[in-house]
Amino acid sequence: MTNLVEEALSDAPRVREVVHAAVAAARARAASGFREEAVGAGERSAMTHSWVITGGPGSGRMQVARAFAAGLECTDPETPGCGRCEACRAVMNGSHTDVKEFSTRNYAIQVNTVRDDIVPAVIQLPTVGRWRVVIVDNADRLTGKAADALLKTVEEPSKQSVVLFCAPSVDPQDFSVTLRSRCRHIYVPPPSVERIVRLLVREEGATEHDAALAAQASLRHIGRARLLVTDEGMQRRRARVLRLAELVNHGDVAFREVSALVAATKKEANELHAEEEAEEAEALRRSFGAGGRGKGVAKIAREAERAVKSLEDEQKRRHQRIHRDLIDLCLIDLSGLYRDAFLRAVDAPGEPVHPDFAELAGEVAEQVGAAGLADCLEAIGRCREHIKQNVSPQIALDGLLGRLRMAHGVR
Ligand SMILES: [Zn+2]
Structure with missing residues (x-):
């Protein structure tokens, strides 16, 4: 079986390094019984409770967030984020009890969603794992009030909670400036063509040729490349749009x-x-x-x-x-x-x-x-x-x- 945790980090050595260091430090902290005073300076700086993971659409930033969460919940004694244990697998397929994902199709994430759903999810203690992890996707859609409602939770988190925000960038229009100053930042670069090809061949049964074409044509946008190999409507629309360059003359x-x-x-x-x-x-x-x-x-x-x-x-x-x-x-x-x-x-x-x-x-x-x-x-x-x-x-x-x-x- 492919190790989905490693796969999610495979393209970005820097991201992998940061996540691995954080996960190792988190283990040390858990081993010390979450006593802050027992944690060394190095571990304190490697692991923190609030993160913002950025990357353009399709960069796989959510995959990185899940890989991070898997590393935290992993039960393998040797390799944190082994990708084989039950915890790792549950996190990667979105079914781990202690890892909650919030994503929205809505125009905005409103303050009542933060108060009623997100904050309670963060402050709850973990039940089966060592950490309670809350992933907030599309964090660029948090309204100003919603971001403010999160401040206290982010500033004084419970010892076993981790919040991972995912947003396109940390520019002020994409992510709350006040939240930004309280989070560590990980930038996820666009995936390589090779990685997209591997993914589409494995998960969608695409041919290498089609997968490579989709990876190029989508400008290395994973979700869109996936649609290009699976959704005929999408392919037709692309062809139609490109032909505009010819129709301009008519x-x-x-x-x-x-x-x-x-x-x-x-x-x-x-x-x-x-x-x-x-x-x-x-x-x-x-x-x-x-x-x-x-x-x-x-x-x-x-x-x-x-x-x-x-x-x-x-x-x-x-x-x-x-x-x-x-x-x-x-x-x-x-x-x-x-x-x-x-x-x-x-x-x-x-x-x-x-x-x-x-x-x-x-x-x-x-x-x-x-x-x-x-x-x-x-x-x-x-x-x-x-x-x-x-x-x-x-x-x-x-x-x-x-x-x-x-x-x-x-x-
Ligand atoms: Zn594991």
């Missing part, structure tokens, strides 16, 4: 295609979690005792209506977020094609992002030239910024098309 067709793309991704975003969302609303209505009789019913009905309305608003914001994320993925794909063309135009070495669209990249390189391609790349980067700043996708993409057409020399 008047209105390109604008119509962009509109269709915006509509299709919007539909996808709205429908992605439709079932769970209907359940969510239904559960909320039930909690107000829908259909009751007697005094006060009208008042409760009004409150219920308000609550449902606010849930629907939240779901709408969630859809918009997913939609923006999908559009961003399209733009990353398109930017990969222009990057390939640029490398061709300036005769620079480098692996293409989209080897299966090499012919199109060659044509675009010839037509647009290096300077024009640099403009195209900049325009795509600017468009991604606009989308992040909540400009409507349709407007941002129409603007992008206009600039691409200029760079392509189309009137």
Whole structure:
């Protein structure tokens, strides 16, 4: 059996070093009965209670968090994080009693989630293992109030608790500055192509060729590479987006295609979690005792209506977020094609992002030239910024098309 713990750390020697040192220090601390005064200075600095693990989407930062947790819970006397013992296996598949994961699809992690769920999970004592580990994924979505509600827990943790936050980066817009100053930071670099190929071949039964193509085309984004080998819709969309570089030359067709793309991704975003969302609303209505009789019913009905309305608003914001994320993925794909063309135009070495669209990249390189391609790349980067700043996708993409057409020399 493959050691999933080692696999999660295999790409990043520095991450592995830090995690191993922390886990070893944690063992020493547990052996001393968690008496802080018995812990040496080296161990104190190697292991701490609060960590923030950062890496771009698809970097495998959650895998690193799980590997860390596995190291803490591992029962093998020789090799902490052995990957073979029951504890290691339970942590890696998300079923260990003392390791709690919080991840959200929501737009934000609200203060009540922190108070009702996360903080109680952190302060609980471990039951079977030595440590209580709480992993908070998408920590960039903690609202200011939610982050503040965590401060005390992070500052004065119980002796056997560890909190691992996962976020894209420690920039102020991605992670609370006050929490940041109380956490140790681990940066997870993007995974190597080889590692993604190993993963997709093993877990998805992909061929080496398809896996390598997906690893390149996704710009080494594990989740997206996985979708490219398993989800035909995703492959079709990628092809459609890349062909825009050709359609740019053909008047209105390109604008119509962009509109269709915006509509299709919007539909996808709205429908992605439709079932769970209907359940969510239904559960909320039930909690107000829908259909009751007697005094006060009208008042409760009004409150219920308000609550449902606010849930629907939240779901709408969630859809918009997913939609923006999908559009961003399209733009990353398109930017990969222009990057390939640029490398061709300036005769620079480098692996293409989209080897299966090499012919199109060659044509675009010839037509647009290096300077024009640099403009195209900049325009795509600017468009991604606009989308992040909540400009409507349709407007941002129409603007992008206009600039691409200029760079392509189309009137
Ligand atoms: Zn183990």
